[in-house]
Structure formats: C-alpha cells, structure tokens
Amino acid sequence: MKSPAFAYARPASLGEVFTLLKTHGDGAKLLAGGQSLLATLNLRLSAPDILIDITALPGLSGISVGKDTVRIGALTTHREIEHSGDIAKYLPLLAQAVPHVAHVAIRNVGTFGGSIAMADPAAEYPAVCVALDAQFVIAGAKGERRVAAREFFKGMYETALQPGEVLVAGEFKIAATGYRAAFLELARRHGDYAIVGLAAQADCSGGKYSDVSLAFLGAGGEPVLARTTAAALEGKAFGPDTIALAQNTLAKDLDPPADLYSSSATKLHLARVITGRALAALAAAAT
Numbered sequence: 242m243k244s245p246a247f248a249y250a251r252p253a254s255l256g257e258v259f260t261l262l263k264t265h266g267d268g269a270k271l272l273a274g275g276q277s278l279l280a281t282l283n284l285r286l287s288a289p290d291i292l293i294d295i296t297a298l299p300g301l302s303g304i305s306v307g308k309d310t311v312r313i314g315a316l317t318t319h320r321e322i323e324h325s326g327d328i329a330k331y332l333p334l335l336a337q338a339v340p341h342v343a344h345v346a347i348r349n350v351g352t353f354g355g356s357i358a359m360a361d362p363a364a365e366y367p368a369v370c371v372a373l374d375a376q377f378v379i380a381g382a383k384g385e386r387r388v389a390a391r392e393f394f395k396g397m398y399e400t401a402l403q404p405g406e407v408l409v410a411g412e413f414k415i416a417a418t419g420y421r422a423a424f425l426e427l428a429r430r431h432g433d434y435a436i437v438g439l440a441a442q443a444d445c446s447g448g449k450y451s452d453v454s455l456a457f458l459g460a461g462g463e464p465v466l467a468r469t470t471a472a473a474l475e476g477k478a479f480g481p482d483t484i485a486l487a488q489n490t491l492a493k494d495l496d497p498p499a500d501l502y503s504s505s506a507t508k509l510h511l512a513r514v515i516t517g518r519a520l521a522a523l524a525a526a527a528t
C-alpha cells in the first residue's frame with residue numbers, strides 16, 4: 242500500500258517547527274528517521290496533512306559528555322550510538338542494547354528521539370532510559386522542560402509529550418565506579434522486537450548487589466521497573482540463592498499481558514530466565 246497524500250516541510254529552526262505545529266495542529270506529524278512513521282502511513286494507520294521533517298534542525302544531533310552526564314541529541318541515529326566510544330565507556334547498558342534495535346539498515350537512519358517518542362512497549366531504548374533514570378529534554382513554543390524517563394512513558398505508544406512539543410535530547414548520569422550493566426532480550430529472530438527484555442544496572446562492589454535497577458520491555462504497555470525485586474536484592478551477595486530470590490519475587494512486579502505469540506505465564510517465565518542471566522552477568526562483570 243502507499244501512503245495517503247501529505248504536504249511536506251523541512252524547517253531549519255525549532256521556531257519554524259513550533260509555528261508549523263501550531264498552524265496544523267493534529268494534522269501535523271514530526272518526521273525524523275521515518276522508520277516507524279512511514280510504515281504507519283503506508284499501512285494507512287495514520288494520515289497526517291503535513292510531515293514536518295526535523296532532520297535539518299541544528300543542535301539536535303550528536304553525543305556529548307559533560308562532567309557527570311552524557312547527552313544524546315534526539316536526531317542521533319542508532320548507528321552513531323552503536324559506534325560511539327563515549328557510549329561504550331559511559332553508558333555500557335545502552336551500548337549493549339543498541340545492537341538489538343532492528344537491523345543495520347534501520348539503525349542507519351532511525352533516531353534516538355524517534356524511538357523514545359514512538360514509545361513502543363517492546364523497544365529497547367525506553368527500558369534502558371528507565372533503568373538509568375534518564376531525563377528527557379522537551380522543547381515547546383514557551384521554552385524547555387525536563388521529564389524523567391520514569392514519568393515519561395504513559396502506556397502503549399503514549400508519552401508525556403504534549404501537542405506542539407519536540408523531544409530535543411536525553412540526558413544520562415554517568416554511573417560511579419563499581420556499577421555494572423547487563424542488557425538481555427529474547428526475540429523470535431535477532432532484530433525483531435523482543436518478546437521480553439531486561440535492562441539491568443547495579444552497584445556490584447564487594448561481591449553484592451545494591452542500588453539495583455531492573456527495567457523490563459515487552460512486559461507491559463510501557464517499561465516496567467521491578468522495584469520490589471530490586472529492593473529484595475539490596476545488599477545480597479552474588480550467588481544462586483540471590484538469583485532464586487529475585488526470580489521468585491518478580492511476580493510482585495510483573496503481570497505481562499499476553500500477545501499474539503506468548504501467554505502471560507510464558508512471558509513471566511521468560512522474564513525470570515533473563516533476570517537470572519542478567520544477575521549472573523552483572524556478577525561476572527564485577528569479578
């Protein structure tokens with residue numbers, strides 16, 4: 242199928258974007274890498290009057306490292322993230338996740354901001370951002386605001402972005418020495434959206450887990466932070482008993498909805514499996 246007809250604009254400043262968004266209201270859609278949006282147009286799931294191509298906007302692309310933070314511009318492509326030495330060094334959880342995002346051809350053009358704004362419940366970046374307690378920088382006609390990733394995802398394909406706003410960047414705190422990261426997912430084929438996945442980070446100093454973050458993808462309408470399981474792990478020594486404790490606690494955090502291929506029980510079982518693997522990987526990385 243082909244998409245319905247639409248007008249096209251390629252503004253050179255955020256100010257022009259805000260004007261276009263105000264003029265066209267619900268009829269306007271921002272276009273970044275197009276890897277999700279163009280599919281919805283071609284399937285006629287969406288029929289905007291105008292696409293506002295934001296790829297010419299200055300200042301929305303690239304990765305910069307500050308004293309304590311890493312900032313990723315919304316237009317930074319998955320491929321740039323994948324090949325960034327700074328991401329590998331300072332955000333190893335994201336570095337582990339990005340090869341799971343689709344395939345190389347899609348990673349070449351798809352963007353960080355597009356994935357966050359799309360908020361697919363099985364996408365990798367939202368879970369990573371929730372695990373790392375990232376902040377999103379959002380611009381609108383009245384200025385900028387910041388929203389924590391843990392508050393940003395509101396449900397399946399729903400976010401805290403308001404009409405007229407543009408996601409500008411994500412900001413991540415650099416973890417202290419001693420923290421380790423593990424990203425795991427189970428998918429029918431590599432590059433497919435995950436059945437279930439886990440973005441995990443913890444302070445693994447001294448042979449025990451503390452300050453644990455476990456964010457699941459594919460386990461709900463938005464990334465699910467397993468707070469009860471993380472609390473149960475606090476101060477526990479590495480080993481099979483601790484892994485079993487986490488796996489047994491997980492049902493208090495997760496009640497994954499069934500999808501076309503997997504029942505809720507299967508998803509919970511798979512989540513337990515990757516939790517065990519992730520905790521073992523965190524411990525192995527620390528010793």
Ligand SMILES: Cc1cc2nc3c(=O)[nH]c(=O)nc-3n(C[C@H](O)[C@H](O)[C@H](O)COP(=O)(O)OP(=O)(O)OC[C@H]3O[C@@H](n4cnc5c(N)ncnc54)[C@H](O)[C@@H]3O)c2cc1C
Nearest residue numbers: 271273274275276277278343351352354355356358364408
């Ligand atoms: C075959 C296939 C497999 C895929 N597999 C995966 C996968 O396994 N994991 C995964 O995470 N993704 C997957 N994707 C999606 C891919 O990661 C996309 O790159 C991403 O979801 C959207 O990024 P984009 O830049 O292409 O955004 P677009 O398609 O251009 O936009 C997506 C949506 O976000 C909005 N938007 C874009 N940028 C902004 C912004 N800065 N501010 C506000 N709104 C914005 C658009 O208006 C649109 O609604 C897959 C895509 C395809 C085609």
